[in-house]
Amino acid sequence: MNPRTFLPALVGFTVFVGFWHLATLGNSIGDLPGPWITIVGLIDVARQGLLWKNIVASVFRVAWGFSLAALIGIPLGMAFGWFPRLRNMFNPLIQALRPISPIAWLPFAVIMFGGTAMSSDLSAIFLIFLSAFFPIITSSTSAIASLDVKYVRSAENFGVNGLEFFRRVALPAALPQILTGLRLALGIAWVVVVAAEMLGVETGLGYQVMDSRNALRMDYVSAAMVVIAVIGLLLDTAMARVESTALARRGMAQR
Amino acid sequence: MSEPASKIVVRDVYKTFSTKKDDVQVLDGVNLEVREGEFLAIVGPSGCGKSTLLNCMAGFEKVTSGSIDIDGEGIVGPSRKRVFVFQETGIFPWYSVWDNIGFGLGKKMAFDEKHEIVMKYINLVGLQGFEKAFPNELSGGMKQRVEFARALAVEPDVLFLDEPFGALDAFTRLEMRREIVHIWQETKKTCILVTHDVEEAVELSDRIAVMTRRPAVVHSVIDNPNSRPRDPDDSGCRELKDQVFEILGVERRV
Ligand SMILES: Nc1ncnc2c1ncn2[C@@H]1O[C@H](COP(=O)(O)OP(=O)(O)O)[C@@H](O)[C@H]1O
Ligand SMILES: [Mg+2]
Numbered sequence: 001m002n003p004r005t006f007l008p009a010l011v012g013f014t015v016f017v018g019f020w021h022l023a024t025l026g027n028s029i030g031d032l033p034g035p036w037i038t039i040v041g042l043i044d045v046a047r048q049g050l051l052w053k054n055i056v057a058s059v060f061r062v063a064w065g066f067s068l069a070a071l072i073g074i075p076l077g078m079a080f081g082w083f084p085r086l087r088n089m090f091n092p093l094i095q096a097l098r099p100i101s102p103i104a105w106l107p108f109a110v111i112m113f114g115g116t117a118m119s120s121d122l123s124a125i126f127l128i129f130l131s132a133f134f135p136i137i138t139s140s141t142s143a144i145a146s147l148d149v150k151y152v153r154s155a156e157n158f159g160v161n162g163l164e165f166f167r168r169v170a171l172p173a174a175l176p177q178i179l180t181g182l183r184l185a186l187g188i189a190w191v192v193v194v195a196a197e198m199l200g201v202e203t204g205l206g207y208q209v210m211d212s213r214n215a216l217r218m219d220y221v222s223a224a225m226v227v228i229a230v231i232g233l234l235l236d237t238a239m240a241r242v243e244s245t246a247l248a249r250r251g252m253a254q255r
Numbered sequence: 256m257s258e259p260a261s262k263i264v265v266r267d268v269y270k271t272f273s274t275k276k277d278d279v280q281v282l283d284g285v286n287l288e289v290r291e292g293e294f295l296a297i298v299g300p301s302g303c304g305k306s307t308l309l310n311c312m313a314g315f316e317k318v319t320s321g322s323i324d325i326d327g328e329g330i331v332g333p334s335r336k337r338v339f340v341f342q343e344t345g346i347f348p349w350y351s352v353w354d355n356i357g358f359g360l361g362k363k364m365a366f367d368e369k370h371e372i373v374m375k376y377i378n379l380v381g382l383q384g385f386e387k388a389f390p391n392e393l394s395g396g397m398k399q400r401v402e403f404a405r406a407l408a409v410e411p412d413v414l415f416l417d418e419p420f421g422a423l424d425a426f427t428r429l430e431m432r433r434e435i436v437h438i439w440q441e442t443k444k445t446c447i448l449v450t451h452d453v454e455e456a457v458e459l460s461d462r463i464a465v466m467t468r469r470p471a472v473v474h475s476v477i478d479n480p481n482s483r484p485r486d487p488d489d490s491g492c493r494e495l496k497d498q499v500f501e502i503l504g505v506e507r508r509v
Contacts, residue, residue: 150345153315157333158359158409168358172349250349251389 033219038226041219050208055227057203058193061121062235065128066189073136073185074178078170080137081144094137102130103195110200120201124193131192132185139181143174176247183239190232205231262413262445263289263312268321270307281307283470284321294439294446296456297473298499299466305449306342306417308466312447313339313415325413335359337413338406343422344398346390352377352401353386359409376404379438396427400434407442416448420455432458436483453499458487463495465502474502 017035024034033041045051080087109123147170155161155169197206205224212220270282281304289295299305310316312323314333323330325337338359339345346355356373377383380400390398399419406414416435420428436459439446450456456463457479464476477498481491 150341150343151347153333153339154341154345154347154358156315157313157335157337157339159335159361160358164362169347172347175349251351251391252348 031218033222037219038222041217042223042226045208045220045223051223051227054203054205054208054224055231057201057207058197058205059231061124061196061204062128062186062189062193064121065125065193066132066186068125069129069132069136069185069189070182073133074140077137077140077178078144078166078174080141081147081174082170084145087141087145091141094134098134098138102127102192105130106196106199114200120203124196124201124204127196128189128193132189135185135188136178136181139184140174140178143177143181144170146177147173172250175250176252179243179246183236183243186235186239187232190228190235194228259290259293261288262291262293262325263287263447264324265289265308265312266322266324268308268311268323269319270304270311270316271319280470282311282318283472285466285471285473287464287473287476289445289447290462292443292445293461294448294459295462295464296448296450296460297464297466298450298453298456298503299471300468300503301451303466303469304471305451305466308471309339309415309417309447309449313337315339335409336411337415338409338411339415340399340402340406340417340419342418344390344395344402346398346402346405348390350389351386352382352388352390352393355390355401356404356408358405372408373404376408379407379441380404380434394427395423396431399423399431403435403438407438407444411444413445413447416446418450419448421450428455435459440483453496453503454487456499457481457492457495458485463499465499477502 020035024032024037027034027037042051080091105127106123109126110119113119113122113126151169151173155165160168193204194206194209197204198210201207205228208224209221212218212224265285265287268282268285269280272279272281285308287297287308297305297308307316311318312325312330314330314337333339347358350358353373356376357369360369360372373386377386380403382397382400382404385393385397390401393401402419419435420431423431432455435446448456448459460479462476462478465474466472467474477495479495481489481495485492487493487496
């Protein structure tokens with residue numbers, strides 16, 4: 001870890017935890033928990049084996065929803081980018097659906113997937129899918145629509161077309177923007193999974209937050225929040241690393 | 256001696272761009288003949304339609320009316336026989352120098368054959384040792400050399416050069432001018448160079464086509480009588496420069 005970025009960050013966290021500690025001084029379980037109580041609670045849920053199970057459940061749902069969104073969103077977005085007619089037809093629709101919070105779909109998702117074998121997983125996955133799909137399709141569309149005309153013409157000039165054009169020119173040219181979209185989407189997906197797990201499911205970090213609240217174990221709530229933060233940070237770091245290695249390998253390291 | 260053959264014939268070409276707001280008429284009946292193997296420069300005021308004309312000749316843009324024949328046949332689109340070198344650079348940042356130069360050679364070519372061709376043109380443009388480098392590791396001049404090599408590797412008959420040195424610093428620009436004359440003499444391609452730099456046109460070309468302001472026509476085509484190698488400061492070149500500036504309607508201060 002680079003000490004020039006690590007040390008200031010450590011100071012920031014320390015200041016925050018300090019204020020948190022002071023603000024919650026003298027609170028008991030059932031009130032807003034302080035950092036110490038949170039850590040004890042964290043160890044507690046970890047010991048019971050619940051924490052691990054909930055982490056796996058949330059990560060599993062995000063992995064499925066996000067992958068499906070990428071699998072459908074990238075090719076569809078690139079097609080929209082390449083064919084203006086298709087874009088004119090569907091992009092306004094996409095942009096109209098985009099501002100609807102995926103959480104608003106939750107009641108319908110529960111109806112749609114209710115009664116199936118994996119109903120709780122499916123509705124959460126569906127919400128994750130929605131949350132990740134829009135940033136992915138939007139970035140893929142604009143990446144292709146804004147392809148540098150010089151690249152397109154160079155390819156045309158050398159008779160490189162069709163699938164070969166797509167593989168050798170369009171995809172690599174669009175890659176930086178698509179990766180940025182994926183990273184953004186993963187961040188949103190992680191935010192949404194917690195909300196998606198507050199209704200109709202019995203696992204996951206979102207469920208842990210809701211269930212602990214109902215049991216008045218506020219220390220478990222804040223423990224879940226800490227875990228959510230740490231995993232979110234890890235996911236983003238991993239995604240940033242994927243982004244920079246993928247680009248560096250193609251001579252497009254960002255400066 | 257017989258008349259040199261025509262490579263490209265541009266007849267009465269009109270070109271209008273239709274945008275959402277209005278129509279922009281750029282070319283207003285351009286006539287031009289490019290001879291086989293010559294180095295033709297096209298000069299004109301900025302924004303007059305030089306790139307547009309070159310894009311039409313290359314088949315990237317369709318003319319609104321008129322015709323462009325290459326080797327006696329109407330153009331239908333871009334072709335590997337006529338390669339375009341772009342202002343700033345059209346090489347791919349995601350490919351190494353080697354992959355960029357081999358880009359136009361096609362997938363079917365055997366590796367050994369491809370390697371031989373790529374190395375030949377890497378040597379021609381003086382980039383030995385940079386085969387594996389990526390464009391973002393190269394200077395502006397080196398990138399432009401890669402683009403020349405990429406164009407030459409498919410052995411085209413025509414090179415379209417759209418202000419290929421426009422983005423380079425003054426020193427590199429002078430160096431690259433010498434380089435392109437060398438390449439031209441070595442390979443005997445027909446070269447069509449668009450530039451707004453009259454001195455560049457005088458130093459490089461056999462003939463200079465001077466365009467008017469938009470909507471543009473080719474006002475006149477002037478022969479360049481100076482023998483190579485040329486010094487832009489000798490009297491013959493300066494006379495020619497003055498002649499071009501006069502047509503362009505610019506007072507030249509010495
Ligand atoms: N695709 C286009 N759509 C609309 N206008 C264009 C387009 N391409 C060029 N033009 C206009 O045509 C004119 C000539 O452009 P260009 O050929 O690039 O000039 P030059 O290369 O001589 O500087 C400019 O006014 C430019 O705005
Ligand atoms: Mg131009």
